[in-house]
Amino acid sequence: MKRTWFTHPEPLDTTTANELIQRYTSRQIQTKKTLAFDPxxxxxxxxxxxxxxxxxxxxxxQNSIWSQ
Structure with missing residues (x-):
């Protein structure tokens, strides 16, 4: 299976970035955290x-009534 790097589009503060990395690592997904343009x-x-x-x-x- 092919794997590619996905970078979240918006910069995150430190606590949010650490929480996101923790969620990824709990699912055994390799992550990287790099400093954005704004330190x-x-x-x-x-x-x-x-x-x-x-x-x-x-x-x-989904209900067929709603899609008409």
Whole structure:
């Protein structure tokens, strides 16, 4: 399975970046934290799997009446 680095688009403060990294590492996903242009913020990157097709949305809560 191909893996690519995903970088979160907005810079995060230190506590939010550490919490996000903790969530990724609990799922055994490799992460990087780099200092953003503004030294108060961090950029978080994660090595995520890349799939050939997008996942299909669940139709569990969709009703045919609403889509007409």
């Amino acid at each position: 108060k913020f961090w950029l978080v990157s994660a090595l995520l799997p890349e799939y050939r097709h997008e996942p299909k949305p669940s139709k569990q809560y």
